[in-house]
Amino acid sequence: MPNLNDAKVILEAKKLEAWFGDFHAVKGITVDYREKTINAIIGPSGCGKSTYLRCLNRIHEEIEGARTAGEVLLEGKNIYDKKVDVVDVRRRIGMVFQKPNPFPSMSILDNVVIGLRLQGISKRSTLLETAEVCLRKAALWDEVKDKLNSLGTSLSGGQQQRLCIARALAVNPPVLLMDEPTSALDPIATAKIEELMNEIKKEYTVIIVTHNMQQAARISDFTSFFVYGNMIEHGLSADIFTNPKEKQTEDYISGRFG
Amino acid sequence: MIKLKSKTQDALLFYVLRTISLVVIALLLGIIFVLIQAAWPAIKAGGLTFLFSKEWNPVEDRYGALPFIFGTLVTSLVALLIATPVSVLIALFITEYLPKSISRIVALLVEMVAAIPSIVFGLWGVFYLAPFVKKVLAPLLKTHLGFLPLFQGPSFGIGILTAALILSIMIVPTISSICRSIFELVPAHQKEASYALGSTKYEMIKLAILSPSVSGISSAVVLGLGRALGETMAVTMLIGNSPVISSSLFSPAATMASVMANEYADANTPLHISSLCYLALLLFLITFLSNLFARTIVKSFSKG
Ligand SMILES: Nc1ncnc2c1ncn2[C@@H]1O[C@H](COP(=O)(O)OP(=O)(O)OP(=O)(O)O)[C@@H](O)[C@H]1O
Ligand SMILES: [Mg+2]
Numbered sequence: 001m002p003n004l005n006d007a008k009v010i011l012e013a014k015k016l017e018a019w020f021g022d023f024h025a026v027k028g029i030t031v032d033y034r035e036k037t038i039n040a041i042i043g044p045s046g047c048g049k050s051t052y053l054r055c056l057n058r059i060h061e062e063i064e065g066a067r068t069a070g071e072v073l074l075e076g077k078n079i080y081d082k083k084v085d086v087v088d089v090r091r092r093i094g095m096v097f098q099k100p101n102p103f104p105s106m107s108i109l110d111n112v113v114i115g116l117r118l119q120g121i122s123k124r125s126t127l128l129e130t131a132e133v134c135l136r137k138a139a140l141w142d143e144v145k146d147k148l149n150s151l152g153t154s155l156s157g158g159q160q161q162r163l164c165i166a167r168a169l170a171v172n173p174p175v176l177l178m179d180e181p182t183s184a185l186d187p188i189a190t191a192k193i194e195e196l197m198n199e200i201k202k203e204y205t206v207i208i209v210t211h212n213m214q215q216a217a218r219i220s221d222f223t224s225f226f227v228y229g230n231m232i233e234h235g236l237s238a239d240i241f242t243n244p245k246e247k248q249t250e251d252y253i254s255g256r257f258g
Numbered sequence: 259m260i261k262l263k264s265k266t267q268d269a270l271l272f273y274v275l276r277t278i279s280l281v282v283i284a285l286l287l288g289i290i291f292v293l294i295q296a297a298w299p300a301i302k303a304g305g306l307t308f309l310f311s312k313e314w315n316p317v318e319d320r321y322g323a324l325p326f327i328f329g330t331l332v333t334s335l336v337a338l339l340i341a342t343p344v345s346v347l348i349a350l351f352i353t354e355y356l357p358k359s360i361s362r363i364v365a366l367l368v369e370m371v372a373a374i375p376s377i378v379f380g381l382w383g384v385f386y387l388a389p390f391v392k393k394v395l396a397p398l399l400k401t402h403l404g405f406l407p408l409f410q411g412p413s414f415g416i417g418i419l420t421a422a423l424i425l426s427i428m429i430v431p432t433i434s435s436i437c438r439s440i441f442e443l444v445p446a447h448q449k450e451a452s453y454a455l456g457s458t459k460y461e462m463i464k465l466a467i468l469s470p471s472v473s474g475i476s477s478a479v480v481l482g483l484g485r486a487l488g489e490t491m492a493v494t495m496l497i498g499n500s501p502v503i504s505s506s507l508f509s510p511a512a513t514m515a516s517v518m519a520n521e522y523a524d525a526n527t528p529l530h531i532s533s534l535c536y537l538a539l540l541l542f543l544i545t546f547l548s549n550l551f552a553r554t555i556v557k558s559f560s561k562g
Contacts, residue, residue, distance in 0.1 A: 091456030
């Protein structure tokens with residue numbers, strides 16, 4: 001196995017901070033993510049994991065009164081630079097949300113390919129092809145192949161989440177952010193998503209928030225541990241879960257805290 | 259003891275509420291009954307041909323409703339064509355562009371427009387809007403769109419277009435406030451889903467806000483239509499009140515409501531009075547149906 005620490009850095013946060021009005025939710029995070037790795041973020045509820053993740057693709061700023069400071073470098077370029085087009089940033093850093101959010105007025109097929117449509121791709125064969133590939137990757141194809149034209153919202157919660165994953169994959173983003181993507185899924189669907197992540201890791205970099213320690217230990221290459229907007233520890237998952245440096249991390253992963 | 263008291267109280271409340279509801283229903287049925295009764299001579303004389311006859315001639319005592327049905331529908335439709343996009347844009351501006359603190363004030367101001375009495379709109383229309391249409395808008399339309407029959411012929415300021423404009427201003431608050439509450443219902447996660455795929459704000463609005471709101475917007479439009487169909491005072495002052503059917507929007511016309519307001523006082527033959535009542539019945543029927551229609555859309559909207 002090649003040394004993960006030698007892989008190329010694709011995304012870096014530098015002194016990244018976030019606020020909701022006066023509330024300081026993310027307090028100066030500096031970390032880098034390597035190409036084609038899975039990076040888990042763990043930590044107690046309310047510690048700012050989602051907020052941090054949402055700063056990485058500039059969704060955080062869409063909330064009224066929310067703001068950020070610091071830098072996020074995607075392949076060396078600061079996505080918060082004034083000259084950078086936020087639309088382009090979000091195309092290259094995809095996101096899957098905690099709660100499945102397919103577009104309610106769209107069919108399953110349209111939901112998957114909407115990202116491509118936004119980029120001006122309208123050739124039907126291309127769209128159908130991409131839809132099949134992405135739905136297969138998201139382990140949903142067999143369940144929906146006969147009803148691609150039914151509404152996306154007619155699916156079960158877990159299926160909707162896999163639909164959202166397919167939708168995010170369709171635009172082929174080099175970095176994929178996932179906020180507790182399996183918290184609404186049953187163990188079988190969860191296993192499928194984990195399998196999927198191992199698969200997409202060959203092409204993408206994944207940053208995933210999870211409350212499931214076993215999941216983080218199973219699938220991730222690196223893990224960060226957050227408490228109250230601070231990153232307490234970041235390192236190879238193998239180290240964090242067997243031999244954490246910080247007492248707080250040890251307490252949390254052994255279930256004594258949080 | 260206490261038990262007994264609460265029982266009589268409840269019983270009393272029930273009787274009061276039941277009586278009030280019954281009175282309201284009785285009133286509605288009573289109005290319909292009286293209208294039918296008063297319209298009966300005209301219904302007997304004209305029947306359904308009343309609806310399709312173009313002639314409205316009190317001198318010779320011959321009556322047909324077509325010019326008024328035409329005037330009512332055309333002014334209302336033109337008003338909707340103007341008011342709908344304006345209302346949707348206002349609602350989008352308020353919900354998506356203004357910070358919350360300011361948006362409340364702007365929303366309130368827009369809704370205040372609905373509180374302006376119809377007669378005030380009428381006066382403003384006579385003094386400002388009609389001259390504006392005559393001197394600015396009509397010549398402009400004629401030079402650019404004069405090849406359309408809609409914009410041919412002379413404009414005297416007063417006519418279909420002016421009445422439709424005033425109507426559109428009057429129904430914007432209705433439509434925009436319903437649209438606003440529909441847009442506010444769009445969950446933040448839908449907008450974020452759209453942004454996360456790399457949409458511009460314009461694309462986000464199309465994708466996450468407008469496309470799921472189509473049926474809601476339609477019901478807002480139909481409710482606006484209900485208001486436009488029955489509006490009387492301002493329209494009567496601005497439409498020119500002549501029962502003609504013309505393809506030009508500059509032409510004067512008359513609506514069902516405006517002819518009633520104009521003629522009920524000096525209608526002297528029984529058939530004339532009865533024909534006005536027949537018009538009233540028709541107008542009631544049309545607004546009733548359009549309201550019913552709006553309600554079914556709202557229902558299917560809240561279900562889906
Ligand atoms: N829209 C908002 N407005 C104000 N404060 C917010 C908002 N969203 C989150 N917060 C606050 O920011 C802090 C961090 O929230 P965040 O959602 O990032 O936590 P989290 O670590 O993802 O928690 P969980 O594990 O429960 O999802 C919390 O204290 C929360 O109350
Ligand atoms: Mg969260």
